[in-house]
Amino acid sequence: MPKIVDHNLYRKELLEKCFDLFAQKGYASITMRQIAQGLGVSTGTLYHYFPNKKILFEHLVENMVQRDISIATADWEKLKTRQERAEALGKYFNSNLAYHIKNSYLMIDFSQHQDAKGYQNSEFWQRLCERYKSVIYDFIGIEDPVLADFIMCFVDGVILERLLGIDTVDVVEQCTLLGKMVTAYLDKN
Amino acid sequence: MPKIVDHNLYRKELLEKCFDLFAQKGYASITMRQIAQGLGVSTGTLYHYFPNKKILFEHLVENMVQRDISIATADWEKLKTRQERAEALGKYFNSNLAYHIKNSYLMIDFSQHQDAKGYQNSEFWQRLCERYKSVIYDFIGIEDPVLADFIMCFVDGVILERLLGIDTVDVVEQCTLLGKMVTAYLDKN
Amino acid sequence: MPKIVDHNLYRKELLEKCFDLFAQKGYASITMRQIAQGLGVSTGTLYHYFPNKKILFEHLVENMVQRDISIATADWEKLKTRQERAEALGKYFNSNLAYHIKNSYLMIDFSQHQDAKGYQNSEFWQRLCERYKSVIYDFIGIEDPVLADFIMCFVDGVILERLLGIDTVDVVEQCTLLGKMVTAYLDKN
Amino acid sequence: MPKIVDHNLYRKELLEKCFDLFAQKGYASITMRQIAQGLGVSTGTLYHYFPNKKILFEHLVENMVQRDISIATADWEKLKTRQERAEALGKYFNSNLAYHIKNSYLMIDFSQHQDAKGYQNSEFWQRLCERYKSVIYDFIGIEDPVLADFIMCFVDGVILERLLGIDTVDVVEQCTLLGKMVTAYLDKN
DNA sequence: AATGAATGAGCGTTCATTCAT
DNA sequence: TATGAATGAACGCTCATTCAT
Structure with missing residues (x-):
């Protein structure tokens, strides 16, 4: 058995932490390396959970909107x-x-x-x-x-x-x- | 023999032509090479008149706003x-x-x-x-x-x-x- | 409790199944992940049986040649x-x-x-x-x-x-x- | 006037030197960085003369074949x-x-x-x-x-x-x- | 003043390999 | 024994900027 990780849960955690990183610099300006660093993981790990920057952002937005609406x-x-x-x-x-x-x-x-x-x-x-x-x-x-x-x-x-x-x-x-x-x-x- | 040119006037001309280029692609997407090409000058010349992309852009915005209101x-x-x-x-x-x-x-x-x-x-x-x-x-x-x-x-x-x-x-x-x-x-x- | 497996026999079985995978994409193009997936094992297991891609490939070629001549x-x-x-x-x-x-x-x-x-x-x-x-x-x-x-x-x-x-x-x-x-x-x- | 370089001539020179580099390692294995280094230029310069690896190789082959046939x-x-x-x-x-x-x-x-x-x-x-x-x-x-x-x-x-x-x-x-x-x-x- | 060749750090992404479990 | 999460060096390529001419 590998390191015990709830894949989906961890994904969600990463997403949660991602928001500020994106928001601080904007989509184009922040790099995947900076995001990985900000999350405390390697780029490889980041790509293990999200296949690319666009999809990472997409999930981020989905998360954000869902939360926003329910709060609002x-x-x-x-x-x-x-x-x-x-x-x-x-x-x-x-x-x-x-x-x-x-x-x-x-x-x-x-x-x-x-x-x-x-x-x-x-x-x-x-x-x-x-x-x-x-x-x-x-x-x-x-x-x-x-x-x-x-x-x-x-x-x-x-x-x-x-x-x-x-x-x-x-x-x-x-x-x-x-x-x-x-x-x-x-x-x- | 340098071309006899009014430095500031030429700057303004370049700025004027720049606007569409920036507007077509956005700040981040357009490259200095593309701008230079669009202006019909070399990158060297572009950098001769504006020290970097950011400052070029700032001058551009000033110009743009002024013009816009009078048209409207x-x-x-x-x-x-x-x-x-x-x-x-x-x-x-x-x-x-x-x-x-x-x-x-x-x-x-x-x-x-x-x-x-x-x-x-x-x-x-x-x-x-x-x-x-x-x-x-x-x-x-x-x-x-x-x-x-x-x-x-x-x-x-x-x-x-x-x-x-x-x-x-x-x-x-x-x-x-x-x-x-x-x-x-x-x-x- | 480890599975009781004849190490060498299992190696040979993996090798047999490997062949098509390599043949389909070529040595350079196929990834160890894809091979592992194709074999139905984890990358960890693949590396347990073969120390690296090159050696896996070498064993494969030996196997392949032997089989080929007898078929022909x-x-x-x-x-x-x-x-x-x-x-x-x-x-x-x-x-x-x-x-x-x-x-x-x-x-x-x-x-x-x-x-x-x-x-x-x-x-x-x-x-x-x-x-x-x-x-x-x-x-x-x-x-x-x-x-x-x-x-x-x-x-x-x-x-x-x-x-x-x-x-x-x-x-x-x-x-x-x-x-x-x-x-x-x-x-x- | 920029550094005086006959673009096409220099291209040809680079191409000529490229062949051995490619031949030593194969198309896939040699990297653009290694090629650049082997040619004594930066990657930027290499890309200044050839838009990508594939086209570089294409020109190389064209050159090679032309020469080969005429020699043969x-x-x-x-x-x-x-x-x-x-x-x-x-x-x-x-x-x-x-x-x-x-x-x-x-x-x-x-x-x-x-x-x-x-x-x-x-x-x-x-x-x-x-x-x-x-x-x-x-x-x-x-x-x-x-x-x-x-x-x-x-x-x-x-x-x-x-x-x-x-x-x-x-x-x-x-x-x-x-x-x-x-x-x-x-x-x- | 003007050119464009040259640079190299940095981008998004990949993947052989390692290792905690 | 077996897993797959984690790593990070390295890939092809871009582009703002510099500089010899």
Whole structure:
């Protein structure tokens, strides 16, 4: 019997530790050697668990998104009005803002990389977006897809502003405004 | 006998031509050789005018931003209603969408540069953001700074979605919706 | 409790199964992992029986050659004329041509091994060649050693052409021609 | 003006020096670093002149074949009879036998390498074989393509035997016999 | 000023081999 | 005896940068 290791568990552990490494430097800039070193393993071991950089990143994102959504939606059930929920959304992003900024940067960085070409039509990516949008549908209680896109754009935009270093934008304040605007719009139509 | 050349003028010319090259492939992907080739000079010459890739890129961004704003606002004066203007905004981004996507990517890439950290508090960057917002103020006819930020976030978010490859988002449609939402919101309050 | 296994017998069994694996991909291309997998054992076990890839390969070649000659000569006894036998030779190589090509490649690969340099003067190698030639003597019914060498060269050459990818060479046709040429030559002298 | 170098000339010089390096270790075993070192340049320089290992090898072979054929056929014009020519062929291979053995090994080694997959149908390879065969046609004065293939197989086989370390095969003697056999065969038919 | 040949550290990845269990 | 996780040197190749001309 070899060294006793739960392959899948260890994979998950590595993935967990990977996130910050990727987030610190971006997909393209961090090297597999640096990741291995950061994880305290050899490159060989890293490749033993993940066949290549792209797939490592893919697993990372899957992990991240899964966790994100479950955290974000954890205690939204008790919130009744749209306005309450919009404000909870703002609070969610505002806590761990640095994390969400990193997160966004990673997605952007990867999407522009050679490795991502042809990726945007992939099942994986499509599924990601669907899951993302379904959170908006369910949570804000919206059925108009154009409006759902609107909210998605806005939310990503808010994070982006902070990523760009524009600190005057206040995430909570903006989401609060979002709630009001959506309500005003829906009431009128 | 050296060619008689105005060093600074030639620098500016090179910069101007550089823009498309960077915008086509992104900062990380384009190589100095490719840039030199695209400019019709040798790598040696390129390095004669710019000490390294990063500095070349920084100069480029400065140039780009300056030009961009003046183009965007060129013929908006004749549009009267908010809705008209919101829709013009959508059309502006929708034409040359690929350009605007790359443009955004370049800004993001730039903002993540180690050297850009200081930049974000710099006079240059601040001025840039102010100018950006004032376009929104003037153009959409909004005075509430939170609402101006909202619109800025949204617009950047729309571009970002496309950068991420989410093609279902329609820029014109989204801006049209923006106009309606802003109106509904302002009418109500 | 260790499995009760006759070490040498198991070695031989592994060797037998190894052959196809090497023959399919060639010495350089197949990895120890692939071999182990093909044998249904772990890499650890493979290394338990053979200290390294080279020695595994050497044992393999010894095994292969021994087996090959006995197969080739199995049912040639009933063929009477030289021409019949020459054509049988062609058919023999033509069936399992892919195998013979790989086989030749393995021999060539082996012969170029650093460790094989000593081998070429070794009793083993000498004996091998003698046995090879004696097949030609017996089978084609030739006693002139130069002519035997000629046939040996030709046969190996035909296989080599195919190894090099020259598909226009037809093994059966060539061996048929060989029969005619030998006959013409022997009749004349 | 950069360092003054005749690009094509230098390429040719590098190619010339490359041959022994490849021949010593085989295509797969020699590394680009070792080649560069052997040539006294950096890997970067090597890649400046040749885009990859495969193409480097391709140029090498082209060079080699061109030279080989012109040397081989240089003074065959004055030889009149087939027998004289066959014997000249033997002498040609016998002088520089070590070179021809290396040469054959290189071709075999390459043909089995991953890089060569799909290569055997390439224009380059086809042209090589055609040129090779046309030497046989012209020189030995043969028009029957099967017979030309026969001779090609035989010649390659002779070299192969020596490559395999079978020193009892005498190249000159074998080619002399070839001449006689071809004559006997053609006289009879 | 201008060229492009030259450099070499570093990339993602592979794989023979070792070793704790 | 048997396992497969772990290693790390080495591969083909890239590219920002330097420098002799």
